[in-house]
Amino acid sequence: MATIDLKTAEAEIPVIELLKKAQEEHGYLSPEVLKVIAARTGQPLSKLYGIATFYSLLTTRPKGKYRILFCKNAPCHVRGAKRVLEAIVSYLGVEPGETTKDGLFTLELTSCLGLCAVAPTMMIGEDLYGNLTPQKAIAILEDYRARERSEHA
Amino acid sequence: MATVIVDGIQVEVPDNATILEAAKLAKKEIPTLCYHPDLPAIGACRICVVEVEGEPLLKTACNTNVRDGMRIRTISPAIREARQTALELILSRHPQKCNECVRNGTCELQALASRIHVGEISFPYRQRPGSPDVSSGAVGRDPSKCVLCRRCVQVCEVIQSVGAIAVQGRGYDAWIDTPFSRALSEVGCVYCGQCVDRCPVGALFEVSHVERVWRALQDPEIHVVVQTAPAVRAAIGEEFGLPPGTLVTGQMVAALRRLGFDKVFDTDFTADLTIMEEGHELIGRLRDGGVLPMLTSCSPGWINFIEHFYPDLLPHLSSCKSPQQMFGALAKTYYAQKAGIDPSKIFVVSVMPCTAKKAEAARPEMKDSGYQDVDAVLTTREAARMMKEAGIDLSKLEPEDYDLPLGVSTGAGVIFGVTGGVMEAALRTVYEVVTGKKLEKIDILPVRGMEGIREAEIELDGLRVRAAVAHGLANARKLMDKIVSGQADYHFIEIMACPGGCLSGGGQPYPTTPEIRQKRAQALYEADRLLPLRKSHENPVIQELYREFLGKPNSHKAHELLHTHYTPKPVYG
DSSP: OOOOOOOSOGGGSOHHHHHHHHHHHHSSOOHHHHHHHHHHHOOOHHHHHHHHHHSTTOOSSOOOSEEEEEEOSHHHHHTTHHHHHHHHHHHHTOOTTOBOTTSSEEEEEESOOSOGGGOSOEEETTEEEOSOOHHHHHHHHHHHHHHHHHHHO | OEEEEETTEEEEEOTTOBHHHHHHHTTOOOOOSSOOTTSOOOOOSOTTEEEETTOSSOEEGGGOBOOTTOEEESOOHHHHHHHHHHHHHHHHTSOOOGGGSTTTTTOHHHHHHHHSOOOSOOSOOOOOSOOOBOTTSSEEEOGGGOOOOOHHHHIIIIISOOOOOEEESOGGGOEEEOGGGOOGGGTTOOOOOHHHHHOSSTTEEEOOOHHHHHHHHTOTTOEEEEEEOGGGGGTGGGGGTOOTTOOOHHHHHHHHHHHTOSEEEEHHHHHHHHHHHHHHHHHHHHHHTOSSSEEOOOOHHHHHHHHHHOGGGGGGBOOBOOHHHHHHHHIIIIIHHHHTOOGGGEEEEEEESOSHHHHHHTOTTOOTTSSOSOOEEEEHHHHHHHHHHTTOOGGGSOOOOOOTTTTOOOHHHHGGGSTTHHHHHHHHHHHHHHHOSOOSOOOOGGGOSSOSEEEEEEEETTEEEEEEEEESHHHHHHHHHHHHTTOOOOSEEEEESSTTSGGGOTTSOSOOOHHHHHHHHHHHHHHHHHSSOOSGGGOHHHHHHIIIIIOSTTOHHHHHHHBOOOOOOOTTO
């Protein structure tokens, strides 16, 4: 049975915060984790699943080590996001929503990251990247791969 | 009260009325799709938009309240354009396969498209996510037909407090689904079919048994008997254009006979039998300090609910099978013997107002006759569909009588179809059995009505029996929580899964509204009033059945054939 470690008084925490916290602890919102929250909050599992599928920051599937949130909104789009995304898709070999075979990257589309001044943009983990071009995006991903290799070396 | 002007017509409405209600008073029917009178109005579909003087934007009539002096226009070029666009967007994601659909002719979207003509749909079709699911054998889903009106989600969560399905994802990609896209059979769905009743299109439907019934009817080797649930007679006429509340018992019998059933019997007979068994079970529990309050067990949606959500309370349930299942068990034993027919050649069909009855009949323990006790379950709609296909217009037939012996029943049996009816029927018999006195006031009014939870007390030889009645599972949940917290001092509780009881079950004709429920209820009480016998224990065939076959109520044989057990099935377990 999954556990969720909560320091604050449970009743005070809004469901969305519970879900975020559970995701931080477990990596993603599995059926087991959502069942625990359903039992705790009295919310139907279907509704929690609805919340988890509504917000792009929540996920019901296991993710790669690095989550790429690629902005799909208009300002990025008009500044060439489509070509950047195509380059990332072909470099990683996965479509948005999928995880690379080595478990390193999960590619996802997100709504506006609030960085329209430096569009097109993406977020990897906690890090933000702007003024992307296809070449620049690939170079960033290659950096992550290189760092990963040196960590394992 | 507020004065509002709808298309130049002045009407007086209560302050909290909606524009939709005000327009109705002005005899203007504003088109709707997601709106349903049972459910909170959420303005999701944007079909009911109207103009309000002084407001820059169109307003949704279903969930905008009136103000005193409000001037409303319900048709204008802007309104027409907005409605057409909204409808066109909905249609662009709906498979245009009306001729293949079970809702062909009863579809609300079809009716709307016929009223608001949009011509050729200019947006490209994109199928909605999700795949069809008929795994439950009772309620089926086809998400590709969904129009995202959310009525199913609301009825499941608000009225039934089940929450098997919810809106998933968002925006253009939103869809209605179970958690983790699991089968309905795995998510605590109780198969009540209230979502099927509310669905405006064919995205939710009963899993059909029509073909297997036709096969049985066309096989000369098979003796096909049919039983009709109490609530069917008060509603099936609607399928043939009769007004809601038209009682068509005899015409329904005639129509079923013309369809080719060898015997037309009545579930009311085994409703009477249920009262004998359940009434004596209650008397036993009261006398011997058994588990109280005792809960009724004839609504299969309710049985699924308590197995899923309150498994610890299962000992409170009466061990009586539902009337449908008692009938099946007797048809293949008592009736087979009496008629000299090999029970393996008997095929038992039920006509039920219910979708959950399909799953109940398929439960593995329902084989006490040595065979599957009930072989096929038709909803009221399916039975009407078969009649129509065969060219039988029930409304034009002369009434006929049920066959003997399993077609004889009392008024107590017929009110099983309305909330409070089982309680009333049980009290009529329990009173006379316990006190030995004649019950003068047969109509036990406190248990009648449409209030969600009702209470009554009856004096039985010094013991005040406290009874409660709940319908709709959110109301049942309130009573169960009271039992869990030790605050329920009742002796006997009747629960019906569907609001109003079986008369608005998930298998009844479309649509069901509060007014239609009232009318069907009146029809059932009228049927009770008109019957010469109104107490189950006075049914002569029931008396004969005990003499010839069962011995006495709750006898060993009765337990073998007419009683059952329940299984905890915790949700998501």
